[in-house]
Amino acid sequence: MFPIDYVLMALLVLFFFSSSVAGIATIGIRFLWVKLFEIRKGHTSPQAMLVATVMLTLIMLAINYSIAMMVAPQYATYGAQKFCSNAPKHGGDQPNCTNLPHLIKPCSELSKDHISRDICTPSVVSTFLNRVTFNFPFFGGLAFWAQFVFLGVFLIVFLLSLFRTPKLNLSELDEDAEVDEEEGLLASTGRRFGATWQDIRGKAKKTSVGAAGRGSRGDDSRAEDE
Amino acid sequence: MALIQTAFIWVAYAVAVGLVALIAAIFTYIYQTPRDRSALVSTVTIITLTSLLATVLLLPVDIALVSSTTSKLGAKKDWATPKTVHNILLTLKIVYYALYSLDAVLCLLVIPFTYFLYEEYDDVEAEEGTQTFSKRFMGALKYTLIFLLLVVILFLVGFFVPVAKNRAGHEFDLDYFRRLLAENRGERALTFALGLLISLGTLLYILYTAAGIALLPISFIKSAPSISAPQLHETTATALEQNRERQRQIEGRNAGREGGMPPKDQRELEALVREERTLVRRERLAAEAQGEGKSFIVRVWTKVCAVFRPLKLIGGILLLLLSIIVWVSMLITGIDKAKNSICKEHCGYILGR
Numbered sequence: 360m361f362p363i364d365y366v367l368m369a370l371l372v373l374f375f376f377s378s379s380v381a382g383i384a385t386i387g388i389r390f391l392w393v394k395l396f397e398i399r400k401g402h403t404s405p406q407a408m409l410v411a412t413v414m415l416t417l418i419m420l421a422i423n424y425s426i427a428m429m430v431a432p433q434y435a436t437y438g439a440q441k442f443c444s445n446a447p448k449h450g451g452d453q454p455n456c457t458n459l460p461h462l463i464k465p466c467s468e469l470s471k472d473h474i475s476r477d478i479c480t481p482s483v484v485s486t487f488l489n490r491v492t493f494n495f496p497f498f499g500g501l502a503f504w505a506q507f508v509f510l511g512v513f514l515i516v517f518l519l520s521l522f523r524t525p526k527l528n529l530s531e532l533d534e535d536a537e538v539d540e541e542e543g544l545l546a547s548t549g550r551r552f553g554a555t556w557q558d559i560r561g562k563a564k565k566t567s568v569g570a571a572g573r574g575s576r577g578d579d580s581r582a583e584d585e
Numbered sequence: 586m587a588l589i590q591t592a593f594i595w596v597a598y599a600v601a602v603g604l605v606a607l608i609a610a611i612f613t614y615i616y617q618t619p620r621d622r623s624a625l626v627s628t629v630t631i632i633t634l635t636s637l638l639a640t641v642l643l644l645p646v647d648i649a650l651v652s653s654t655t656s657k658l659g660a661k662k663d664w665a666t667p668k669t670v671h672n673i674l675l676t677l678k679i680v681y682y683a684l685y686s687l688d689a690v691l692c693l694l695v696i697p698f699t700y701f702l703y704e705e706y707d708d709v710e711a712e713e714g715t716q717t718f719s720k721r722f723m724g725a726l727k728y729t730l731i732f733l734l735l736v737v738i739l740f741l742v743g744f745f746v747p748v749a750k751n752r753a754g755h756e757f758d759l760d761y762f763r764r765l766l767a768e769n770r771g772e773r774a775l776t777f778a779l780g781l782l783i784s785l786g787t788l789l790y791i792l793y794t795a796a797g798i799a800l801l802p803i804s805f806i807k808s809a810p811s812i813s814a815p816q817l818h819e820t821t822a823t824a825l826e827q828n829r830e831r832q833r834q835i836e837g838r839n840a841g842r843e844g845g846m847p848p849k850d851q852r853e854l855e856a857l858v859r860e861e862r863t864l865v866r867r868e869r870l871a872a873e874a875q876g877e878g879k880s881f882i883v884r885v886w887t888k889v890c891a892v893f894r895p896l897k898l899i900g901g902i903l904l905l906l907l908s909i910i911v912w913v914s915m916l917i918t919g920i921d922k923a924k925n926s927i928c929k930e931h932c933g934y935i936l937g938r
Contacts, residue, residue, distance in 0.1 A: 401618060401619065423640075435644065443658060454660055478660065482644075483647050483674060489932070498781070499780075499933040505791055
């Protein structure tokens with residue numbers, strides 16, 4: 360399992376990061392209800408780019424805290440480390456648990472076992488973060504309780520987006536947004552695959568002029584009225 | 586063995602940072618407006634994004650390096666002498682400090698400076714030649730000094746602010762905590778600055794990351810349009826042609842008529858003109874979606890996006906599952922920590938086993 364768990368960890372980190380980008384793009388940079396800058400594909404002004412970058416940097420620090428302390432606390436602190444609590448006969452020797460699997464314990468910050476101190480190495484990032492929360496409990500408390508607010512905001516946004524269609528695809532054609540609202544997510548999925556294939560090829564499916572689609576809706580009937 | 590594994594992890598990290606720099610460049614080019622772009626702003630954005638992603642990706646490297654020191658049987662590996670481990674941790678610390686400092690310098694000094702330099706730029710004055718570069722430079726420097734002052738104040742406060750002292754109780758008599766306390770005033774100032782910045786970031790994180798985690802998977806599912814850009818372009822062009830033809834017909838029919846157009850034709854013509862406007866706009870949007878008239882990198886990006894769209898649909902569903910799992914696990918950990926941590930807020934709600 361050697362490299363896979365680190366790749367997964369990296370993907371998790373990137374998931375949080377890209378979510379922040381999506382969040383900034385959806386909500387925009389605002390002060391209370393006043394939108395100061397808009398972040399959109401192909402429409403972001405240089406000032407907005409700079410402000411968004413600073414915000415992302417600050418968010419990155421918070422992501423570091425939340426992953427190391429809330430999402431995967433044990434893993435982010437000690438990784439896959441375990442220690443053998445079978446005390447060695449001579450001081451300085453390595454403990455031996457070859458036939459004693461029940462004595463192998465996962466490392467912990469609160470372990471009173473002195474062997475664990477010799478064997479377990481906490482990760483540098485968790486040491487940084489614990490140093491902050493330990494020396495300045497105010498910051499620690501704030502960051503901790505803020506996670507519950509985070510969970511609450513997630514729940515509200517998630518439920519809202521389930522029950523009504525958010526205007527999320529900013530760069531998309533406004534007509535598509537209309538269609539999405541009209542037809543359900545499932546019904547349009549087949550069409551999406553078809554459209555995707557056409558985009559890959561860069562060509563439209565051959566259609567007769569009479570059935571030219573939404574753009575010409577109404578035109579034909581009017582022409583036949585003559 | 587030790588050297589190979591450690592070197593492998595660092596090489597993987599270097600490759601990841603290279604990829605991340607590419608992502609940062611693509612991100613910047615996609616998001617910035619083509620009308621109003623500045624080479625300086627793009628460069629600063631790309632550098633800052635790369636540095637910040639490199640900082641985030643150091644977390645798995647950190648865990649991987651630390652984990653590699655013990656064997657499955659719960660003992661240190663033969664090569665992992667205290668000296669080797671110390672060296673590994675020292676290297677990590679140096680990289681962390683370097684990246685965090687780079688982030689701080691970029692965010693607190695370079696970006697404000699670039700921002701003000703850009704704001705100082707005045708089209709009219711530049712054309713008249715009254716705005717010289719040095720004037721802009723000095724103007725931007727003036728505002729940046731305020732930020733510098735803020736940084737200095739931050740560190741001074743951190744230098745003198747008292748740390749929590751009331752640590753009665755046997756639970757603090759642990760090796761782990763004793764190690765955390767062994768620090769000098771300089772380190773304390775850094776710790777304070779880090780704490781303050783984390784708190785600021787947390788406020789943004791609550792709003793933006795929470796909303797983003799909920800919306801990103803849904804936006805993935807909905808990102809594939811239900812009509813392709815070439816198809817839309819084609820149908821719009823046909824419709825536009827028909828529309829204009831019909832307008833010509835009506836105008837031609839009424840060209841020689843006395844007393845103007847009959848109201849029926851007039852109404853139809855008005856409707857046709859309105860429709861023409863919508864169609865023209867739609868055609869332009871479709872052309873934009875195809876990447877016409879855009880730079881090469883944007884056109885390649887639209888193609889790559891199209892190729893990966895079916896994956897995006899499936900990925901969106903997987904991401905939705907992932908975000909729900911993350912939410913549940915965070916909730917469980919949070920409640921567990923809030924209820925069962927032996928030292929609560931005094932030690933950042935550490936959970937002992």
